[in-house]
Amino acid sequence: MSEATRVWMAGVRKRTVPALILALVAIGFPFVVSSGILQWTTFPMSGLFTAVNLALTACVGAAAFNLLVGYAGQLSMAHAAMLMVGTMAAGWMSSRWGLNFFAIVPLVGVTGAIIGAIVALPALRLRGMYLLLATLAFHYIMATIYRWFLPTFFGFVGIVFPPPEIKWGGIAIVLDSDQSWYWVLLVFAVLSLWIMARYVGTFEGRALAAIDARDKGAALLGVNVARSKLIVFTVSSAFVAMSGAVSGYFLGARVEDSFPVSVVLDYAVMIVVGGFSSLTGGVIGAFFFYVTPLVIEWLMRTLPGLSSIALLKHHINEIDLGLFGFLIVIILVRRPDGLAGLLRAGRVS
Amino acid sequence: MSVFLPLLTSGIALGSVYAAIALGFVLVFKSSGILNFAQGDFVMIAIYLAILCFVTLRLPAVIAILFVFAAMGALGLLVHYLVAKPLIGKPFFSLVLATIGVGLILHAVVIGFFGVYEQRPLALFTPGVFHIGDAAISYSDVTIVIITFAVVGAFAAIFRWSSIGLRMRAVAENLEAAVIVGIDTDRVFAITWIVGLIVSAIGGILYANFTSSIDLSISDIGLAAIPAAIIGGMTSIPGAVIGGLLLGLIEQIASGYLGAQWRDLFSFGSLFIVLMIRPQGLFGRAEIVRV
Numbered sequence: 001m002s003e004a005t006r007v008w009m010a011g012v013r014k015r016t017v018p019a020l021i022l023a024l025v026a027i028g029f030p031f032v033v034s035s036g037i038l039q040w041t042t043f044p045m046s047g048l049f050t051a052v053n054l055a056l057t058a059c060v061g062a063a064a065f066n067l068l069v070g071y072a073g074q075l076s077m078a079h080a081a082m083l084m085v086g087t088m089a090a091g092w093m094s095s096r097w098g099l100n101f102f103a104i105v106p107l108v109g110v111t112g113a114i115i116g117a118i119v120a121l122p123a124l125r126l127r128g129m130y131l132l133l134a135t136l137a138f139h140y141i142m143a144t145i146y147r148w149f150l151p152t153f154f155g156f157v158g159i160v161f162p163p164p165e166i167k168w169g170g171i172a173i174v175l176d177s178d179q180s181w182y183w184v185l186l187v188f189a190v191l192s193l194w195i196m197a198r199y200v201g202t203f204e205g206r207a208l209a210a211i212d213a214r215d216k217g218a219a220l221l222g223v224n225v226a227r228s229k230l231i232v233f234t235v236s237s238a239f240v241a242m243s244g245a246v247s248g249y250f251l252g253a254r255v256e257d258s259f260p261v262s263v264v265l266d267y268a269v270m271i272v273v274g275g276f277s278s279l280t281g282g283v284i285g286a287f288f289f290y291v292t293p294l295v296i297e298w299l300m301r302t303l304p305g306l307s308s309i310a311l312l313k314h315h316i317n318e319i320d321l322g323l324f325g326f327l328i329v330i331i332l333v334r335r336p337d338g339l340a341g342l343l344r345a346g347r348v349s
Numbered sequence: 350m351s352v353f354l355p356l357l358t359s360g361i362a363l364g365s366v367y368a369a370i371a372l373g374f375v376l377v378f379k380s381s382g383i384l385n386f387a388q389g390d391f392v393m394i395a396i397y398l399a400i401l402c403f404v405t406l407r408l409p410a411v412i413a414i415l416f417v418f419a420a421m422g423a424l425g426l427l428v429h430y431l432v433a434k435p436l437i438g439k440p441f442f443s444l445v446l447a448t449i450g451v452g453l454i455l456h457a458v459v460i461g462f463f464g465v466y467e468q469r470p471l472a473l474f475t476p477g478v479f480h481i482g483d484a485a486i487s488y489s490d491v492t493i494v495i496i497t498f499a500v501v502g503a504f505a506a507i508f509r510w511s512s513i514g515l516r517m518r519a520v521a522e523n524l525e526a527a528v529i530v531g532i533d534t535d536r537v538f539a540i541t542w543i544v545g546l547i548v549s550a551i552g553g554i555l556y557a558n559f560t561s562s563i564d565l566s567i568s569d570i571g572l573a574a575i576p577a578a579i580i581g582g583m584t585s586i587p588g589a590v591i592g593g594l595l596l597g598l599i600e601q602i603a604s605g606y607l608g609a610q611w612r613d614l615f616s617f618g619s620l621f622i623v624l625m626i627r628p629q630g631l632f633g634r635a636e637i638v639r640v
Contacts, residue, residue, distance in 0.1 A: 075442045128441050134624045140617035268449050322457030328450025332443045333435045
């Protein structure tokens with residue numbers, strides 16, 4: 001057994017109980033929701049299903065973002081750009097090559113890895129603010145390409161993704177409902193997070209922490225800084241691109257203005273609120289980002305004190321936005337490791 | 350000439366807007382080291398306040414302008430004391446992400462007060478065009494350029510000759526040395542935020558006269574002005590102005606001849622090229638220590 005595997009196994013044993021609970025919740029969730037036991041709460045269950053599915057796709061992207069920002073300390077804004085790469089690649093493979101969803105997702109991962117590596121080559125020369133600005137430039141350049149690509153190859157309706165089919169023997173399941181998607185997205189998220197967690201546990205992953213602390217020091221410790229940065233860019237880009245392809249299929253269509261620069265800010269909200277020092281942070285952040293608006297809306301409707309305030313009812317959308325903004329500022333000022341750090345602190349004490 | 354000359358003047362007009370917004374951006378960055386991603390939202394707040402004062406309330410121009418400036422100054426103070434000051438000494442990406450949070454709050458405030466729909470235009474300047482040869486040039490473009498140059502000139506004078514200008518330059522030059530000679534750096538930071546936001550507000554109000562529609566997407570101008578700051582060099586005040594003018598010209602000429610959809614390719618493409626070849630920009634210093 002290699003050292004990395006042993007470390008990983010020790011981690012697994014320590015976390016067996018929470019992991020089991022999490023697995024139970026994940027498996028039980030669709031049954032509880034669709035059984036209607038929770039009807040009395042008047043919580044918008046169908047909305048919750050969609051939100052959870054969106055969070056399952058986004059958590060892969062957010063965790064991959066955290067590989068770059070949290071582990072390696074490379075602040076990148078190329079996030080939405082890689083989602084666009086994933087969307088364009090998936091659209092092309094689906095409509096031109098007629099490939100199946102399950103073949104497309106890994107192929108998009110490969111495409112994302114290649115593009116990520118190409119982007120990383122010039123980006124490796126830059127640090128801190130300059131890297132941030134260069135990746136912002138990459139976002140706008142990719143957005144220009146995307147806005148040219150869509151009408152040129154797909155017309156003005158944008159890319160339409162057919163609902164994927166699973167054929168096993170005589171049974172054919174079409175993924176066209178939140179319920180059926182849930183299982184596919186769950187498998188996608190768990191597999192991706194597992195691979196990323198393995199990557200973080202290897203020598204390569206721990207080299208990232210050294211680079212984050214001080215890249216010259218990391219080089220002295222025998223870390224090939226350029227190579228490690230290249231790998232983390234590649235891995236992160238691959239997962240973000242896959243998450244873009246999967247969310248394209250889940251949403252059914254992507255149009256010209258599906259990826260404004262505010263998408264990058266959304267992911268920034270996720271990793272700051274969740275905590276940028278861990279993969280878990282990305283996952284918590286993604287769920288928080290998609291489920292909170294529903295909870296707020298539900299609270300406004302049901303809590304007797306709140307539901308009577310007309311002002312709140314009129315400004316429901318801004319409340320989410322403002323809340324995320326406040327949370328970011330407060331977390332950065334008070335608790336830089338986010339909700340994941342809060343969880344960890346609770347576990348330690 | 351009938352195509353090129355109007356593109357040139359509108360390019361200089363847009364460039365002046367970028368210059369003012371980039372100047373506000375650079376002022377804040379120079380003193381506090383904060384890369385202000387909320388710049389677009391600050392500009393948007395200023396524009397919406399200007400619409401409220403000029404168009405909705407029909408206040409006299411002087412009072413309206415003073416009100417917008419006072420509000421932006423107060424906002425600058427708030428941001429300094431609630432966000433920027435507690436974050437002093439935190440890692441660079443905390444500073445950046447915090448401004449993203451501030452931007453979201455401002456966005457929410459604007460939606461809350463003004464709604465998501467398109468606003469009435471803010472046409473403060475004389476409409477119409479005049480002709481040079483067969484080229485039509487709009488009065489409003491010329492007015493924007495004149496106002497920007499007056500404003501930039503005034504701020505340059507403040508920096509060069511006033512006591513607070515001297516202190517701001519001292520803090521930006523060398524923070525420790527400024528503390529040693531007895532400059533109240535906290536106060537200088539606060540004033541920088543105020544001045545920075547007022548300059549950005551002027552850029553925003555001018556831009557509201559330049560563009561045809563005003564809605565929430567107007568906050569994109571904040572990010573669009575970033576290449577101006579980089580081309581000029583993040584730490585240079587004349588650089589921000591020249592970078593702004595260059596960026597405006599590049600964008601208008603590229604979109605005039607090739608189509609507006611290629612605008613970002615040219616502006617952010619030039620940002621990328623500058624970062625690769627000369628990261629300190631045209632006028633910046635070779636090493637930015639604060640990062």
